[in-house]
Amino acid sequence: MVLKPIIVYFVMTKAIETRELSKNYKELKAVDKVSLVVEKGTIFGLLGPNGAGKTTLISMLVTMRKPSGGSAKVNGFDVEKEAGNVRKSIGIVFQDQSLDDELTAKENLEMHAAMYSVPKAERGKRIKAMIKLVGLKEQLGKEVKTFSGGMKRRLEIARGLVHHPKILFLDEPTIGLDPQTRASIWDYIKKLNKEKGITIILTTHYMDEADSVCGKIAIVDQGKIIASGSPRQLKNELGGDVVSIECRNSEKCRKQLEKFEWVKEAVKHNGTVNIRVEKGEEKIPKILAIVNKQGIKVESVSLRKPSLDDVFIHYTGRTIREQEASPGAAMRLRIKAWGHKR
Amino acid sequence: MNREIEAIYALWKRELIRFFRAKSRVIGSLGMPFFFLAILGTGLSNAFILPMEGNYLEFITPGIIGMVLMFGSMFSGIVVLMDRQFGFLKETLVAPVSRASIVIGKALGGATTAMFQGIIIMLIAFFLGVNFQIGSVLLLLLFMFMVSVMFVSLGITIASKMEDMHGFQIITNFLIMPLFFLSGALFPLSTAPEILRVASMFDPLTYGVNGLRHILIGYSDIPFTTCFAVISAFTVVFIAIAIWSFNRIEE
Ligand SMILES: Nc1ncnc2c1ncn2[C@@H]1O[C@H](COP(=O)(O)OP(=O)(O)O)[C@@H](O)[C@H]1O
Ligand SMILES: [Mg+2]
Numbered sequence: 001m002v003l004k005p006i007i008v009y010f011v012m013t014k015a016i017e018t019r020e021l022s023k024n025y026k027e028l029k030a031v032d033k034v035s036l037v038v039e040k041g042t043i044f045g046l047l048g049p050n051g052a053g054k055t056t057l058i059s060m061l062v063t064m065r066k067p068s069g070g071s072a073k074v075n076g077f078d079v080e081k082e083a084g085n086v087r088k089s090i091g092i093v094f095q096d097q098s099l100d101d102e103l104t105a106k107e108n109l110e111m112h113a114a115m116y117s118v119p120k121a122e123r124g125k126r127i128k129a130m131i132k133l134v135g136l137k138e139q140l141g142k143e144v145k146t147f148s149g150g151m152k153r154r155l156e157i158a159r160g161l162v163h164h165p166k167i168l169f170l171d172e173p174t175i176g177l178d179p180q181t182r183a184s185i186w187d188y189i190k191k192l193n194k195e196k197g198i199t200i201i202l203t204t205h206y207m208d209e210a211d212s213v214c215g216k217i218a219i220v221d222q223g224k225i226i227a228s229g230s231p232r233q234l235k236n237e238l239g240g241d242v243v244s245i246e247c248r249n250s251e252k253c254r255k256q257l258e259k260f261e262w263v264k265e266a267v268k269h270n271g272t273v274n275i276r277v278e279k280g281e282e283k284i285p286k287i288l289a290i291v292n293k294q295g296i297k298v299e300s301v302s303l304r305k306p307s308l309d310d311v312f313i314h315y316t317g318r319t320i321r322e323q324e325a326s327p328g329a330a331m332r333l334r335i336k337a338w339g340h341k342r
Numbered sequence: 343m344n345r346e347i348e349a350i351y352a353l354w355k356r357e358l359i360r361f362f363r364a365k366s367r368v369i370g371s372l373g374m375p376f377f378f379l380a381i382l383g384t385g386l387s388n389a390f391i392l393p394m395e396g397n398y399l400e401f402i403t404p405g406i407i408g409m410v411l412m413f414g415s416m417f418s419g420i421v422v423l424m425d426r427q428f429g430f431l432k433e434t435l436v437a438p439v440s441r442a443s444i445v446i447g448k449a450l451g452g453a454t455t456a457m458f459q460g461i462i463i464m465l466i467a468f469f470l471g472v473n474f475q476i477g478s479v480l481l482l483l484l485f486m487f488m489v490s491v492m493f494v495s496l497g498i499t500i501a502s503k504m505e506d507m508h509g510f511q512i513i514t515n516f517l518i519m520p521l522f523f524l525s526g527a528l529f530p531l532s533t534a535p536e537i538l539r540v541a542s543m544f545d546p547l548t549y550g551v552n553g554l555r556h557i558l559i560g561y562s563d564i565p566f567t568t569c570f571a572v573i574s575a576f577t578v579v580f581i582a583i584a585i586w587s588f589n590r591i592e593e
Contacts, residue, residue, distance in 0.1 A: 044348065062436055063436065088436065096429045098430055098431075098432045100360075100425075100433075102360050102363060103356065103359060110352075111352050115348070115437040115438075116350055338501075
């Protein structure tokens with residue numbers, strides 16, 4: 001039959017496929033019926049505020065936690081029934097550090113290689129290659145406790161790659177790092193994807209970085225995927241322009257503008273009001289006239305195309321930044337803090 | 343199978359590297375037993391009427407070796423908790439190897455380092471003048487090994503149940519110390535009050551210490567075959583419990 005290879009090919013193009021995957025912690029739905037497909041070779045970003053459920057979702061995909069409902073396939077293997085095969089074919093960089101501080105970089109990598117049954121003859125070669133990739137050649141023999149946060153992160157990425165996984169999971173790979181290190185880590189990630197064809201699943205809450213790195217993204221909020229597509233697609237779907245006004249009484253300003261039919265959306269963030277409209281350049285005078293009439297003093301005005309931040313605001317009604325998390329999300333975070341103390 | 347053996351070997355090696363890298367830890371772990379031997383062993387030499395030939399130092403040496411085996415092993419078991427706190431545990435938990443192999447690797451590693459400490463104490467005792475009459479070195483090593491594996495397993499079990507290091511102090515004060523003092527490491531059980539003697543029968547270390555005493559200086563409060571049987575049984579049961587508890591760690 002000719003059909004069979006086609007079907008196999010079709011099935012095998014999916015690195016990840018979930019059906020109504022869920023995880024409950026008591027009454028909290030940390031992951032709520034997520035159905036998701038990630039094609040092989042993609043850099044796929046899960047975007048969402050703290051407590052959205054990104055880490056929990058990844059934990060289930062890497063067989064760390066058991067789903068409460070639904071199913072998931074990773075590299076064609078069921079995460080519950082074929083956990084061993086899933087584990088062999090993936091690499092993971094956890095959100096929190098997971099190196100042995102008292103071992104050297106080399107010992108950490110060797111230990112990993114042994115646990116993943118990398119053939120003995122290959123280990124040295126691979127460790128060398130990976131360590132070079134992340135630029136830690138000089139540090140190979142040093143104890144990990146002497147490393148900076150960025151170096152540890154890079155070592156973890158190298159470790160996640162030593163056994164040549166088909167999928168690499170990166171949970172907040174750049175959190176807490178300085179901009180320069182962040183940029184270099186994203187470079188490694190892009191290089192990996194391009195040169196080795198590795199599928200990459202990452203989470204972040206840096207919108208701009210997701211925009212420039214990810215081929216596809218899914219926006220996660222309160223355990224659900226609320227939008228997905230390529231960054232460009234998502235931004236185009238919003239359409240129009242964003243006019244940003246910085247002014248004194250931003251809440252009053254937002255309320256005034258909201259009333260107009262040609263204003264698609266007006267959102268306040270700190271002292272800035274973002275107004276989404278069609279043909280922004282023509283709307284600026286109109287907006288200024290309205291605001292002036294109210295006696296609101298405008299500090300500055302700018303015009304731009306929608307960013308992923310705007311996409312996020314559109315779908316969730318707030319920005320991704322933590323301090324503006326909704327009451328629900330704040331509760332979820334509290335639960336989290338509590339959960340860790342126990 | 344090969345995969346599992348490799349993992350066990352890697353984890354065993356990790357324990358050794360960590361142990362020998364922290365020089366202060368090695369020396370620190372030998373400090374207390376050394377003072378027990380040097381001060382108690384000589385200072386209390388006339389405090390007890392011993393049911394055996396030889397002096398008090400000779401009597402407590404096997405007890406102190408038992409103590410070192412227990413402390414060293416329990417501690418390496420409890421390191422699982424530190425691994426959890428510092429995140430390394432996750433790395434082992436998602437590796438494509440069974441949890442049983444992880445426990446076995448750790449147990450072997452912990453037992454090796456504990457035995458190393460025990461042998462050092464033996465050497466120190468030798469230089470302090472203890473006259474060993476070791477029948478079979480092989481039997482000695484096997485017995486030390488079983489005692490160590492038993493206590494690493496106990497440590498792993500406890501660590502799997504605890505959430506953080508706060509409980510560590512409680513474990514030390516209410517488990518490790520009583521186990522040690524009850525075991526007859528420092529006094530002969532044959533002349534101890536009834537209540538102590540009965541309690542000590544429930545302490546696995548009692549059988550460890552008396553077994554060692556039999557092998558090292560030819561005296562025991564309990565028949566050696568009993569010691570050997572009890573320790574083998576405890577070792578098997580404890581390692582099974584450790585694997586079972588470790589299996590239940592979610593993260
Ligand atoms: N082990 C746990 N027990 C109870 N609640 C948890 C646990 N882990 C995570 N949560 C909760 O699940 C929600 C999602 O958390 P998480 O997946 O870490 O989010 P994110 O990675 O997007 O920040 C949070 O509200 C958190 O409090
Ligand atoms: Mg997270």
